[in-house]
Amino acid sequence: MDYSMLCRVIQGEVIMGIFEKFKKFTRKEPGIKKFCIQTIRFRKLLENARGLLALLADGNEKVLGEYILDRHYVTSLVDSTVERLGMIIYDACVLAPEFGETLYMQYDKHKRRAGELISQNGIRDKKNMADDTNISSDPEYELLSDVLTWLNGESSDPGATVIDFMRQTFVRVLKHLDAGNNSKVELLLANNISKAPGSNMFLLDLWEDAVAPSAKPHSLDDIKCIPLKLLLMDTDGGNLSPLVDDKNKTATWIATSSEYQLSLKILEPDCSFHLEATVSGHERSDFIFIFADASINTENILPQGFLTETTDYGKLAWKLDATSKAIEDSLISIGRNLSQKNV
């Protein structure tokens, strides 16, 4: 075979290879792919929320008065907040498009408030130059204090602070995602996806099943996902609680996972429980996030060290900035608690 023919054969094989992959890609069921994309987008939303909480924590640390900071720091904090909040709203609108107009209207209000805060800076600075020698009234610190009030101060007006707006947005998204729990089970069954043998849980590989759902059910023994392994370590064959009043009911769960990430949720019409976790050994990226609706007693589920926020719809709980060991231990405890019928 001469060189040019060899090239043609190789090119042909390459083209055929791409074509086969393309065929495989287009053969996938759009519903499963959509579900996986939704899972990834929700994690993006969490990542952006984490970024926003980090900005708030940084501002809270700086406002204590120990730091030398300038206007640039405060305006950067405001800009970064607006940018991060914008990402959250974008994610939320992708996940729950029906709230798009409402969310963007509220976001615009926050952008306007941010603009007012920054322009207020100039006024305060002039005032300061005129007659101020008192350290406690440095205009930079006064502005930072105002910015933190906008971020997470006391307000009776729902959504008036950035953090409350973020909280409301989360609740809207979670409600939307939970609304289709029945159809998700139907979707999985329609794609011949069955629960892991011996368990009440569907297992989906976030990347592989999005491209081509596996023909046979994933077994708990085949799990590559570190957080899921930890979660199921002390459970009885991967059977998790129904979390509803009827403890004898067999509830359906779904775990969508990759090597380091786990998205776990219950697929019941009257119950909402979400767990998102990353366990990669990198402390800055590892976390656990949980949402449990108001019917679930989270005291029986959550180990110590979680921050919580209660909303009308349920409780948000998260553990960030903890050691990898603490995250791992928490996941084992949560798994153990979720496998108890009395939770």
Added chain:
Amino acid sequence: MSKPLEVLLLDDEPIVGRRLKPALDKIGCHVEIFESPIEAVARIDQKEFDIVVTDIRMEEMNGLQVFEHVKKKWPRTKVIIITGYAKMDLAREAMEKGIFDFIAKPFRPDDLRQIIARAAQALGTPIDLSLIKD
């Protein structure tokens, strides 16, 4: 009693001088604060400071120009640059040109005191930070 370290502190943000001067006084520095680089440079022409601490971004003259001026006039003087996050690359470039160190805002006064203590050590006039009473 040893001679106090002569420090010139230049930043066009009034908060910097106002908050740093008391912190540096506590470690026995004699601090002169300036908000205008032109006025600071005029003072540098008159007096040899042990340490010059300057912001990098100012309107009339930037911190690197101040550094060049100090280096030409008083080669022994140690220059420390204050910078924002956005100017970190510029600060690293300044390190290659011979500034003693840089510090990024926001920072704690003690972070700067540590750098000043190292500069004092390099000048042969060490200071004892353990004596600070906050």
